[in-house]
Amino acid sequence: DAGVIQSPRHEVTEMGQEVTLRCKLISGHNSLFWYRQTMMRGLELLIYFNNNVPIDDSGMPEDRFSAKMPNASFSTLKIQPSEPRDSAVYFCASRAPGGRNTEAFFGQGTRLTVV
């Protein structure tokens, strides 16, 4: 398996534009996590899904952020409209069923710059 795949790797956009980040889970995994990493705040959990259902979105900064899982292997994180303070590295991670026996695996991240 190629691991968790994120696209794009880098995104530069102008303030006010819509941004969509994509994530492909590892085959067979059923939990999906979106994180944001900044120097100031470290890794913050934005939202996580289990079996395609959003379980906890309390980390989503505001209504400009939305996440979906249209199927069991794919997720999107959308920011509309984007703002400079959204600049960060966004990671997704997936986890197999099995509870405490399973590791979380991370993608390589999307570096977002909003100018």
Added chain:
Amino acid sequence: KQEVTQIPAALSVPEGENLVLNCSFTDSAIYNLQWFRQDPGKGLTSLLLIQSSQREQTSGRLNASLDKSSGRSTLYIAASQPGDSATYLCAVFFGNEKLTFGTGTRLTIIP
């Protein structure tokens, strides 16, 4: 509130030395604990998963221990090498299945 703390934030060690990285967490009701490595500008690489019922886990030169009662985990690196230089992150799966991260320890191995 469930929190994960890593101290120190940065550590420099001469090559060849053994070293210990520390992680503490506030809630003993953990699912498991995972150690990651992150190289600059890169993603997170899983190093070790230690389950709540385990006391330690080993992989090569790495050994992770877990003491739930005291809310602590350590990552021991034997015979350090320059290639071990990276940021090491501790993350805890609490009962609500949220993976909560510490702020990391930036390790530099001096040749």
